[in-house]
Amino acid sequence: xxxxxxxxxxxxxxxxxxxxxxxxxxxxxxxxxxxxxxxxxxxxxxxxxxxxxxxxxxxxxxxxxxxxxxxxxxxxxxxxxxxxxxxxxxxxxxxxxxxxxxxxxxxxxxxxxxxxxxxxxxxxxxxxxxxxxxxxxx
Amino acid sequence: xxxxxxxxxxxxxxxxxxxxxxxxxxxxxxxxxxxxxxxxxxxxxxxxxxxxxxxxxxxxxxxxxxxxxxxxxxxxxxxxxxxxxxxxxxxxxxxxxxxxxxxxxxxxxxxxxxxxxxxxxxxxxxxxxxxxxxxxxx
DNA sequence: GTAACTGCAAAATATTTGCATCCTT
DNA sequence: AAGGATGCAAATATTTTGCAGTTAC
Numbered sequence: 001x002x003x004x005x006x007x008x009x010x011x012x013x014x015x016x017x018x019x020x021x022x023x024x025x026x027x028x029x030x031x032x033x034x035x036x037x038x039x040x041x042x043x044x045x046x047x048x049x050x051x052x053x054x055x056x057x058x059x060x061x062x063x064x065x066x067x068x069x070x071x072x073x074x075x076x077x078x079x080x081x082x083x084x085x086x087x088x089x090x091x092x093x094x095x096x097x098x099x100x101x102x103x104x105x106x107x108x109x110x111x112x113x114x115x116x117x118x119x120x121x122x123x124x125x126x127x128x129x130x131x132x133x134x135x136x137x138x
Numbered sequence: 139x140x141x142x143x144x145x146x147x148x149x150x151x152x153x154x155x156x157x158x159x160x161x162x163x164x165x166x167x168x169x170x171x172x173x174x175x176x177x178x179x180x181x182x183x184x185x186x187x188x189x190x191x192x193x194x195x196x197x198x199x200x201x202x203x204x205x206x207x208x209x210x211x212x213x214x215x216x217x218x219x220x221x222x223x224x225x226x227x228x229x230x231x232x233x234x235x236x237x238x239x240x241x242x243x244x245x246x247x248x249x250x251x252x253x254x255x256x257x258x259x260x261x262x263x264x265x266x267x268x269x270x271x272x273x274x275x276x
Numbered sequence: 277g278t279a280a281c282t283g284c285a286a287a288a289t290a291t292t293t294g295c296a297t298c299c300t301t
Numbered sequence: 302a303a304g305g306a307t308g309c310a311a312a313t314a315t316t317t318t319g320c321a322g323t324t325a326c
Binding site: 067069070071072073074075094096099105107110113115116117118119120121122123124125126127128129130131132133134135138 | 205207208209210211212213232234237243245248250251253254255256257258259260261262263264265266267268269270271272273276
């Protein structure tokens, strides 16, 4: 596993540092999306706040993770599928936010349906965020 | 028009004050969603930052406006349709954010399709945010 | 007149930037 | 060894809270 993590970083031309490896590992361990604060907590604040900001930004730029738009406008991040490459994200999947436990799921296998937009609108990317009650809270 | 605005406030048990009326008017004049900063600018900073925060929050609570989740996690607000009432939002419509001009449209008449969620997930509200090129920028 | 709203000050929180030091390659 | 990454300090931006004065009803 540790090797897989390092592999991913190398593949994206990033040097393998402890903080990057640890943060990327967190994303792989977690089935759900993570906020900046989650990462601070799960790493016992071993890394500087700033390092986390910069690491997340780097990962987003490289297409390793993506941000998830949320109704309360907090910032969430989740792993991208493998097909995502730098600059060309493939975010066309559904997110689900549980109203009770707050967990955000990336439902990679649920595809976003075609939406009929009005004349003149050309979509490039479509995000779907559903909220409700998740399988653990029902 | 001025009267309509006052009507809406009264209907929601809000006292009619200058700032509330002006901000609500802005939303009615604008075909697109507004950010906190937009409101500051369009009112020539005649109102305190704090008043704008509180007014927006009040409007959201009353179901007069709703927040829009955006990919860059900035906070946007737009008018709710009439059917929205306090606590029970009816946000099931599509938003479109133009990658070029940044305008966010509320496409009230485009309905959100049914999404097949995995077993155990019960949706309560579904937000769809498409981004791409709008009718003015094409 | 009273309750609610506003504006100011300030606190709390979140994010960004510069720079010296340290680590990866 | 060299370039890039980290951590610290501090600047900047954003949001919240308390309170006194003002306004709507």
